[in-house]
Amino acid sequence: METPFVTSIIQKVAEKIGAVVLVDPECTFVGLITFRNGNKTFFRSSRFSINSSGSVAIAKDKGVSSFFLNKFGYKVTEGQTFFSEELCEELANTRNIDTGLYYAKELGFPVIVKPINLSKGVFVTKVHNKQEYYQAAKKILQKTSVFIVERFYSGNDYRIVVLDDEVISAYQRIPLFIMGDGQSNVLELMQEKQETFIKNGRKEIIDFEDYRIKKNLRRRKLNFNTVIPKNNIVYLLDNANLSTGGEAVDFTENIHPDFQKLAISIAKDMELRLAGVDILTSDITSPIVDYTIIEINGAPSLTHYASFGEVQTKRVENLYLKVLKALENENFD
Structure with missing residues (x-):
């Protein structure tokens, strides 16, 4: 059975600090990490005990988390x-x-x-x-x-990943789209996109039966048989999640300090040491003028983000190394 991306990275970084990883052979995304000092911690995919279960549960509930964020003074949907x-x-x-x-x-x-x-x-x-x-x-x-x-709300969709007082990565998420070549129809372009995803290690992401894709095509008076003119872009989904075929533009090196402070502050107020903060704004590289928090994630997955290049993969490895080091010294009493 192929080892999941997160598990393989955990195994790699654990070796660097002398930790031993025991992985369930059937559920290979689940494992137990034993550190040199005897501390132990479980992981399940991108979920670690670095965040309390209560804080993760609050973050997962979009209505409740929005209530608290609003009470803390942040701009929410x-x-x-x-x-x-x-x-x-x-x-x-x-x-x-x-x-x-x-x-x-x-x-x-x-x-x-x-x-x-x-x-x-x-x-x-x-x-x-x-x-x-x-x-x-x-x-x-x-x-x-x-x-x-x-x-x-209109604006560019950004995810900022925070660990304690540090921004690990920041990237714009662009919804699933196809670009016309003047010869291929919508279905063929979608199939080509899917093949590119698989080639880049993102596996089969596009759900060809997704009602939202069909809805968006109908709204544009298109269907699977329509040939798209060269260089014309057609957005198939409105949400920009990488897990549904969105693409990432990295802004980690260019994120403005205002947004770094904002993301770190949000994570702290939500009692999350590790968090993915999703924000709509016009430009994450400039001082804050306006923003809207879409949601906050207590177990951000970076599998798709890592597939965009070696730099991104290295950032993900660095994140998990820091997570493991933090857990190694955690007091589990």
């Missing part, structure tokens, strides 16, 4: 959660899928509809009307019991 009757009958009477539509109309289309507690951009949808709203909300409720409707 305006939104409200809505529930299925199975989860909470009392709340569902006033905050159900139908009242969610009224709220979306109050905010003004387009709005963002997304699950409250899923990751990797699953079902995050930009909706422009009633039909698209119900399609997105029903998809989410088939998977989980709560979704959030948020105001749509």
Whole structure:
């Protein structure tokens, strides 16, 4: 069985500090690290005990984390959660899928509809009307019991990865797109993109059956058979997660100190030593004029980020080395 990327990096950096890694042979993304001083810690993919389970749980809940961030004085997305009757009958009477539509109309289309507690951009949808709203909300409720409707904000999407008082990486995330060559149709361009991902070690990312892709194509009066003119760019998804085919532009060396301080401050206030802070702003290399926090991640995965080059891979290795060194000296009593 192929060793997952994170596991292989953990094994590599653990060797540098004399730690021993025991990996479950069936679930190869799960393991136990034993340090030279006898301390032990488990990991599961990119999840480590460097963050408390409570802080990670709060960060994962987009509605709750947004509440606290707002109370701490940060600029967050305006939104409200809505529930299925199975989860909470009392709340569902006033905050159900139908009242969610009224709220979306109050905010003004387009709005963002997304699950409250899923990751990797699953079902995050930009909706422009009633039909698209119900399609997105029903998809989410088939998977989980709560979704959030948020105001749509324009701007560039950035992720800043923080460990304690240091920014490890900062990069802009660009949504999944294809570029026309004047000969290939949409489906062929998507297949070429998929092949490029696999070649670069990102595996099969594009879900050709994703309703959001089909929705965006219809909105542009396109379909899988449409030939795209040369150099024309077509964005297939609205969310910019790397796990759904987004691409990264690295700004680690150019991030402005204002945004470094902001990301570090957010992580500290959310009681997270390791965090991925997702921010919308116009330019991360200039002093802060305006920004909106999309969400915060207590177990940021950097697998796709590392696939963009040797420099990025080295940054990820450096991050995990620092995480292991911090855990080695942690007091687990």
